[in-house]
Amino acid sequence: xxxxxxxxxxxxxxxxxxxxxxxxxxxxxxxxxxxxxxxxxxxxxxxxxxxxxxxxxxxxxxxxxxxxxxxxxxxxxxxxxxxxxxxxxxxxxxxxxxxxxxxxxxxxxxxxxxxxxxxxxxxxxxxxxxxxxxxxxxxxxxxxxxxxxxxxxxxxxxxxxxxxxxxxxxxxxxxxxxxxxxxxxxxxxxxxxxxxxxxxxxxxxxxxxxxxxxxxxxxxxxxxxxxx
Amino acid sequence: xxxxxxxxxxxxxxxxxxxxxxxxxxxxxxxxxxxxxxxxxxxxxxxxxxxxxxxxxxxxxxxxxxxxxxxxxxxxxxxxxxxxxxxxxxxxxxxxxxxxxxxxxxxxxxxxxxxxxxxxxxxxxxxxxxxxxxxxxxxxxxxxxxxxxxxxxxxxxxxxxxxxxxxxxxxxxxxxxxxxxxxxxxxxxxxxxxxxxxxxxxxxxxxxxxxxxxxxxxxxxxxxxxxxxxxxxxxxxxxxxxxxxxxxxxxxxxxxxxxxxxxxxxxxxxxxxxxxxxxxxxxxxxxxxxxxxxxxxxxxxxxxxxxxxxxxxxxxxxxxxxxxxxxxxxxxxxxxxxxxxxxxxxxxxxxxxxxxxxxxxxxxxxxxxxxxxxxxxxxxxxxxxxxxxxxxxxxxxxxxxxxxxxxxxxxxxxxxxxxxxxxxxxxxxxxxxxxxxxxxxxxxxxxxxxxxxxxxxxxxxxxxxxxxxxxxxxxxxxxxxxxxxxxxxxxxxxxxxxxxxxxxxxxxxxxxxxxxxxxxxxxxxxxxxxxxxxxxxxxxxxxxxxxxxxxxxxxxx
Numbered sequence: 149x150x151x152x153x154x155x156x157x158x159x160x161x162x163x164x165x166x167x168x169x170x171x172x173x174x175x176x177x178x179x180x181x182x183x184x185x186x187x188x189x190x191x192x193x194x195x196x197x198x199x200x201x202x203x204x205x206x207x208x209x210x211x212x213x214x215x216x217x218x219x220x221x222x223x224x225x226x227x228x229x230x231x232x233x234x235x236x237x238x239x240x241x242x243x244x245x246x247x248x249x250x251x252x253x254x255x256x257x258x259x260x261x262x263x264x265x266x267x268x269x270x271x272x273x274x275x276x277x278x279x280x281x282x283x284x285x286x287x288x289x290x291x292x293x294x295x296x297x298x299x300x301x302x303x304x305x306x307x308x309x310x311x312x313x314x315x316x317x318x319x320x321x322x323x324x325x326x327x328x329x330x331x332x333x334x335x336x337x338x339x340x341x342x343x344x345x346x347x348x349x350x351x352x353x354x355x356x357x358x359x360x361x362x363x364x365x366x367x368x369x370x371x372x373x374x375x376x
Numbered sequence: 377x378x379x380x381x382x383x384x385x386x387x388x389x390x391x392x393x394x395x396x397x398x399x400x401x402x403x404x405x406x407x408x409x410x411x412x413x414x415x416x417x418x419x420x421x422x423x424x425x426x427x428x429x430x431x432x433x434x435x436x437x438x439x440x441x442x443x444x445x446x447x448x449x450x451x452x453x454x455x456x457x458x459x460x461x462x463x464x465x466x467x468x469x470x471x472x473x474x475x476x477x478x479x480x481x482x483x484x485x486x487x488x489x490x491x492x493x494x495x496x497x498x499x500x501x502x503x504x505x506x507x508x509x510x511x512x513x514x515x516x517x518x519x520x521x522x523x524x525x526x527x528x529x530x531x532x533x534x535x536x537x538x539x540x541x542x543x544x545x546x547x548x549x550x551x552x553x554x555x556x557x558x559x560x561x562x563x564x565x566x567x568x569x570x571x572x573x574x575x576x577x578x579x580x581x582x583x584x585x586x587x588x589x590x591x592x593x594x595x596x597x598x599x600x601x602x603x604x605x606x607x608x609x610x611x612x613x614x615x616x617x618x619x620x621x622x623x624x625x626x627x628x629x630x631x632x633x634x635x636x637x638x639x640x641x642x643x644x645x646x647x648x649x650x651x652x653x654x655x656x657x658x659x660x661x662x663x664x665x666x667x668x669x670x671x672x673x674x675x676x677x678x679x680x681x682x683x684x685x686x687x688x689x690x691x692x693x694x695x696x697x698x699x700x701x702x703x704x705x706x707x708x709x710x711x712x713x714x715x716x717x718x719x720x721x722x723x724x725x726x727x728x729x730x731x732x733x734x735x736x737x738x739x740x741x742x743x744x745x746x747x748x749x750x751x752x753x754x755x756x757x758x759x760x761x762x763x764x765x766x767x768x769x770x771x772x773x774x775x776x777x778x779x780x781x782x783x784x785x786x787x788x789x790x791x792x793x794x795x796x797x798x799x800x801x802x803x804x805x806x807x808x809x810x811x812x813x814x815x816x817x818x819x820x821x822x823x824x825x826x827x828x829x830x831x832x833x834x835x836x837x838x839x840x841x842x843x844x845x846x847x848x849x850x851x852x853x854x855x856x857x858x859x860x861x862x863x864x865x866x867x868x869x870x871x872x873x874x875x876x877x878x879x880x881x882x883x884x885x886x887x888x889x890x891x892x893x894x895x896x897x898x899x900x901x902x903x904x905x906x907x908x909x910x911x912x913x914x915x916x917x918x919x920x921x922x923x924x925x926x927x928x929x930x931x932x933x
Binding site for chain 2: 165172187189193210219226233268272279311374
């Protein structure tokens with residue numbers, strides 16, 4: 149009885165964790181999915197939902213939820229490990245690019261914008277003081293802050309571009325065609341969990357690209373946008 | 377006797393019946409041999425005859441024999457009692473002879489029923505003398521096959537007399553075939569078979585699966601055997617030995633049809649195939665086995681590995697082959713694995729082009745193409761280095777997140793961030809404007825005074841209101857006088873406090889205001905001065921003065 153009351157008292161999230169621990173991935177998936185469907189935007193929830201999808205061998209959906217979580221918590225080591233496991237993302241040999249990527253993923257867009265705001269506010273206050281007091285030291289320090297603020301601004305703009313780039317994931321292995329219909333020539337087969345970008349939509353078909361000329365029209369249900 | 381002993385006895389008892397010939401003639405004797413055989417029981421009981429309609433029983437004879445055979449160094453004695461029942465068929469037709477029964481140790485044994493054909497006149501029977509009393513048939517499953525298609529060959533010994541032993545005398549070379557053993561008897565186990573109307577003791581000596589390596593008419597090789605059969609001579613203890621060679625039938629082997637597809641790997645039969653990685657994620661420089669699995673029935677051992685070429689960043693080594701198949705009467709059945717070791721030199725998702733494999737299907741009489749999609753291989757950059765005391769066993773996703781609030785909504789960008797951003801963008805601009813204004817005021821006193829005018833007049837009117845509320849006429853007049861002079865000072869940038877009324881009047885006239893308005897303004901100043909500096913204290917209409925002042929100042933401002 150006491151056990152029953154404890155079970156009844158635990159939250160749906162805790163219950164989902166317990167089911168996952170017990171290997172009941174389908175049941176855990178149902179709870180995590182219902183929370184996401186209710187409109188909650190939470191990166192940890194996306195991450196756990198991605199994990200249950202992976203366990204249920206829905207690798208396309210797993211990547212989709214990992215990438216959704218990635219917008220919020222790009223610095224999470226576990227999340228990046230899981231994404232790498234699915235995409236096999238190449239690690240650049242260029243140390244500068246590696247450093248830039250590492251820096252970029254150390255914060256999400258909101259955090260980069262906040263850092264930019266702090267630096268810009270300092271610039272703004274110091275330049276205002278310079279205007280009022282006519283002390284050159286204020287001018288130079290303010291300009292230093294302004295220049296430094298371009299770094300978080302650039303990263304914020306990159307993230308903004310990423311958020312609006314119609315990034316998507318192939319959730320089911322599908323064949324891309326040269327036009328939006330079954331009557332068009334098959335061009336290429338995209339495997340499940342392939343990241344891509346959406347270019348156009350037309351009559352239940354989506355034109356996707358993977359860059360480098362690889363792309364084609366696929367059925368809408370086989371591709372899901374990461375940031376819908 | 378113990379229960380186990382009884383069981384052994386029951387197991388070792390054989391009881392069967394067969395006609396001497398499967399065909400007979402009306403009113404001619406028809407013989408049925410019923411045999412009881414055991415390794416252990418000497419005093420075997422007598423069978424119980426069934427009632428056979430349309431057959432009249434004439435009589436029976438009994439023969440008893442003991443045979444000793446040595447197989448694999450072990451001596452075996454078999455006691456046999458054969459009852460020969462003679463019947464006269466009453467009419468022609470096809471009849472089923474019901475089972476004979478034998479009761480032994482509480483158990484009833486029954487023979488299998490069999491069918492005989494009774495005709496009129498002479499029976500259509502192969503004369504006994506045309507068939508050798510002992511021979512080896514070579515039974516082939518098919519006499520017309522494609523090259524590479526399996527043929528099941530059975531060597532079967534037929535003997536009119538019980539067989540007591542068999543040893544090979546000559547083993548031929550199967551040069552034109554690939555040979556696989558399907559069956560070799562472990563013990564000497566005979567059956568009774570009626571072949572071409574005559575009853576024989578039979579033994580399946582060997583079953584082979586032969587795959588022709590050449591085309592054309594090829595003879596199936598014939599092995600030879602020394603066969604010991606039971607002798608009627610009492611002193612011939614080990615029986616008579618016959619040297620027998622198997623028949624050597626010819627099979628017609630057809631070549632595979634042309635054109636042969638480029639991706640044909642030698643398979644003849646029915647197959648399926650799939651491709652998979654033994655592990656689908658590796659580190660750069662680490663090996664991954666790509667497995668191509670061919671599964672089915674046919675010459676699976678002969679299938680050669682399809683070629684998979686190395687591409688940029690992927691080095692593919694020659695495959696290792698592994699066959700998990702066994703020969704059966706219907707062909708080799710199982711699977712063949714080709715394991716290609718792949719080493720990736722760069723990270724990323726490695727995708728290989730689909731592979732096609734063709735095999736020849738004898739049932740379809742055509743080549744069948746199989747398309748194999750190779751799953752992607754995930755290659756991580758860098759190397760996983762094992763630390764001391766570690767052994768890497770595999771890769772998996774990280775565990776779920778717990779202990780964090782998952783029902784809280786996250787916002788990527790807080791609302792106040794853009795608000796503050798706008799504020800701090802405007803702040804320096806505001807400061808610049810303020811500075812411009814300040815500098816202008818510093819340069820131009822008139823401008824500065826004019827800028828102050830609204831504030832000063834507003835303040836003065838507020839003080840007038842207060843004085844009105846307090847009904848303090850003195851204070852009212854004092855404030856009013858100051859207001860009028862300040863107005864002139866700040867509006868026209870003149871030192872109004874040191875000016876006479878006439879000078880103020882001329883200043884206003886110089887600015888081009890209406891004479892009536894100037895007069896009203898001057899009257900207000902005079903009124904203030906008169907009332908403030910004369911001892912006459914008559915009541916003043918503060919409301920009217922307030923309104924008048926407003927109107928005049930508005931007119932001049």
